[in-house]
Amino acid sequence: MTGAFDTRAFRDACGGFATGVCVITTSTPDGQVVGITANSFASISLDPPLVMWSPAKSSRRHDVFAEAAHFAIHVLSSDQRAVADGFVREANAFTALDWHRSDNGTPLIDGCVTRFECDRYASHDAGDHTIILGQVTDFATAPNAPLVFAGGRYAGLGQP
Numbered sequence: 764m765t766g767a768f769d770t771r772a773f774r775d776a777c778g779g780f781a782t783g784v785c786v787i788t789t790s791t792p793d794g795q796v797v798g799i800t801a802n803s804f805a806s807i808s809l810d811p812p813l814v815m816w817s818p819a820k821s822s823r824r825h826d827v828f829a830e831a832a833h834f835a836i837h838v839l840s841s842d843q844r845a846v847a848d849g850f851v852r853e854a855n856a857f858t859a860l861d862w863h864r865s866d867n868g869t870p871l872i873d874g875c876v877t878r879f880e881c882d883r884y885a886s887h888d889a890g891d892h893t894i895i896l897g898q899v900t901d902f903a904t905a906p907n908a909p910l911v912f913a914g915g916r917y918a919g920l921g922q923p
């Protein structure tokens with residue numbers, strides 16, 4: 764490889780890895796509900812049950828998630844494209860959604876494929892992102908088809 768590292772080409776190359784699409788939610792110390800669309804989710808450990816995601820340090824929402832003791836990860840279904848778009852644009856895109864708070868105040872959105880309720884387990888500095896590991900305290904699943912993101916576009920899995 765010669766010349767400066769091509770960050771844009773690297774980003775596009777990473778986009779070749781097809782992912783699901785998640786919305787991460789939490790509640791601020793003063794009780795405001797916050798969400799963000801993310802595809803950096805990964806399952807990490809079965810014992811203890813750990814999952815991760817990574818907020819960008821450039822995001823205005825980074826600090827509230829980096830400091831959150833509890834959060835929920837919602838794996839979106841193929842008919843929740845508008846939910847994804849809403850939480851790309853703004854942290855408070857809960858209007859018109861069916862949601863409620865968990866016992867610890869975390870907002871939980873309905874209609875997803877999977878919903879993981881997490882306690883913060885660890886966080887790690889990772890370049891221009893922070894890796895946040897959550898220990899799963901509860902989860903729920905539904906037989907919905909997942910929303911897929913690859914090559915900068917949303918897709919469905921199609922019929923088997």
Ligand SMILES: Cc1cc2nc3c(=O)[nH]c(=O)nc-3n(C[C@H](O)[C@H](O)[C@H](O)COP(=O)(O)O)c2cc1C
Nearest residue numbers: 799800801802803817818819822823824850851912
């Ligand atoms: C498919 C998709 C996946 C995304 N994944 C992440 C992610 O993993 N981490 C992140 O910080 N932002 C991610 N974003 C961007 C955020 O949803 C949001 O647009 C960004 O935080 C906006 O910055 P703000 O918080 O300053 O408004 C993703 C956006 C899209 C469309």
